[in-house]
Amino acid sequence: MPVVGVIGGGQLARMMIPPAVALGIELRVLAEAPDSSARLAATTVGDYRDAPTVLAFARGCDAITFDHEHVPQEVLRALVDAGAAVRPGPDALLYAQDKLAMRARLAELGVPMPDWARVSSVEELESFLADHGGRAVVKTPRGGYDGKGVRVVEDAHGADDWLESGPVLVEELVSFRRELAQLVARRPSGEVRPWPVVETVQQGGVCAEVFAPAPQTTEAIERAAAEIATTVANGLGVTGVLAVELFETTGGRVLVNELAMRPHNSGHFSIEGSVTSQFEQHLRAVLDWPLGDPELRAPVTVMINVFGALPDHQIVAALAHQPSVKVHAYGKGPRAGRKAGHVTALSDDLDDAVYRARAAAAHFEFSAPD
């Protein structure tokens, strides 16, 4: 029986449990705390930044993968040196950890992106702003997620606090029609399989709703999105799931916004919505097993995040009123604004799926992020 070790005990690790159970894969999780979302599969509770802890955890695993991208490079390299199959490997993960490195590498690959620059001083930021209509997005190269570490500035002093710690990434403020996400999976032997491109709706920098496939999408956009993600997966040597967040510009172009090298919120629709979910595909990919069919199971799938908490009585109410909507609860304690679960509706009709998913999500009190 193959053994996959997952570093991190969040909901992404949790949602790997069902396909591992189905495929007869033993899943082991290195969790941060005993009450982590993926506690059912936790075999170790410890610090993912501590090399001896991680090395001990990895022993006996056929592949090591991740619930998040925060494992330090030196720990990743110690794993590789110890002979572990780290997937994705440190060379690829670097580009998910460092946005400046990511932009520089994507530029080499010729992938379409917003204008960007590495900025180390107020003068450099001022110059970028002058060239881009006086407004820009500044991002810390490391540690940002869900809208954190991202700021729109209109003043050359708008990032002074971040510049104290080193260079930042500055990007043009893209005039976009909507946001898309393109997921692909790649296995070490090279096979790459894309899912259909999806539309993501963000609220306060956090993914709120996903429509799969992205409604009213031209073939040119579909093709561009799949090509970009395939180029990135191959170019960066990603193994497992790669999520590429994209802007569809008002001018009809597709530009890379962010990358994630793991199952991603924009792919949760695939649990019910695809023949092979992102969690199953990720396990298959990191084991270098043949990838499954990512085809959609219904004309439309709508996924809506639930924030804060999913108390039992609200789950019961949602199930009672929407018997065909699937409810996912991540087993976390309540905390305002935190992703606590999601709901998914499949349909032949977009309006119907949106209606039912929103009706189910409405049973949860904290269903919008703070």
Next chain:
Amino acid sequence: MPVVGVIGGGQLARMMIPPAVALGIELRVLAEAPDSSARLAATTVGDYRDAPTVLAFARGCDAITFDHEHVPQEVLRALVDAGAAVRPGPDALLYAQDKLAMRARLAELGVPMPDWARVSSVEELESFLADHGGRAVVKTPRGGYDGKGVRVVEDAHGADDWLESGPVLVEELVSFRRELAQLVARRPSGEVRPWPVVETVQQGGVCAEVFAPAPQTTEAIERAAAEIATTVANGLGVTGVLAVELFETTGGRVLVNELAMRPHNSGHFSIEGSVTSQFEQHLRAVLDWPLGDPELRAPVTVMINVFGALPDHQIVAALAHQPSVKVHAYGKGPRAGRKAGHVTALSDDLDDAVYRARAAAAHFEFSAPD
């Protein structure tokens, strides 16, 4: 977070893990052995016939349910006396444990069945044979499954060994066109939801293939099957999933063959094939939560059992050649003839689903029971 305790650590308990993870239900399993199929969720290893073991296991569970029907009545009654929500309860489970009691109760309910009799002597068996063309099926009232405890006799002395231990059930040998299975779920507050009736193909008394929905089925048969199962579920006070195995006679009638009060092999198709799988529905039902939509997700789903073992290299071969077939491995050690997993194919077309499911199953060496 609701807690469901499952007595028995086989593949049925194992397949409850994914929907428990999705719905945020804590699943606890009382397993027979440390290497049981459902070991990931095992919180106790012990003997399900030992009341103190079972009582200790049940503490803190919001509902107790089962992977099998072998828990003795006195243990079930001790659980009820201790205040546990036992679902299904001992009064219902009796009819899944004792085939003579089942036949007598179904007769009271007016459910169509083969001719049957309780037989305590060679003379009584001789008389039944004389009335039914000289052949009949004899069954031990208790402990039979997967073809065990069932025998076709043509001689009044053909059941002498069993008659030594007490009365047996004798049934007419039904001339059937095919076998069907009708699954329903019932929650304590009374709601009953049937899945579409399916066709089951048995080999050597063991379920080998399932076609969902049963192909070329008249509305009269569909309605009769659903009505029978609903009548049985209500009449016996079943909570959770009830599987009713049926004969469709050459004369176009539907007769009850066997009952199971738990998720059942004939319902494995529903994991991918239904909006709500039998495992999710069972958990919802035993918690008295609202039942989900059992509607089919595709025009045809075909499930094929795999026996003996699913070695990794055979799983890889099956996945490589059939990227849209779902493979389920039960995490059991190899043993010839034992159910070790199953494969499922969905399609718009029966022939296509059968072809792909059989092609995937053919990668497993021991794919027929002994």
